[in-house]
Amino acid sequence: TFKPAITQSPKGTKVEGTFLERWEKDLAERNNRVSTEKVDPECRFQPEGNRNSAKIMKDKGGGKFMARMTEDLDKRVTKFKNREATLSKPPKGFKTKKAAKK
Numbered sequence: 503t504f505k506p507a508i509t510q511s512p513k514g515t516k517v518e519g520t521f522l523e524r525w526e527k528d529l530a531e532r533n534n535r536v537s538t539e540k541v542d543p544e545c546r547f548q549p550e551g552n553r554n555s556a557k558i559m560k561d562k563g564g565g566k567f568m569a570r571m572t573e574d575l576d577k578r579v580t581k582f583k584n585r586e587a588t589l590s591k592p593p594k595g596f597k598t599k600k601a602a603k604k
Contacts, residue, residue: 511517519527551559 518524
């Protein structure tokens with residue numbers, strides 16, 4: 503009968519507990535690690551915008567996020583429609599079959 507070859511763990515590797523116990527332990531360690539590293543008391547970085555970005559934000563309407571998103575979407579739709587219209591026409595310089603027969 504068939505006997506599959508089962509690979510062995512590397513030497514020195516110890517597996518303790520069932521799968522679910524190891525999984526719960528790993529989740530607990532991850533949760534503890536994330537909660538302790540969220541705030542770094544030594545970090546004093548505060549980002550600042552430059553003159554160019556301030557000018558762009560002033561021209562675009564500042565914090566009006568949805569307005570900027572709507573404007574961007576409208577530009578994309580217009581660009582897509584223009585591309586479709588251009589590709590729907592035959593290329594210049596090639597005659598159609600009707601024009602070639604005349």
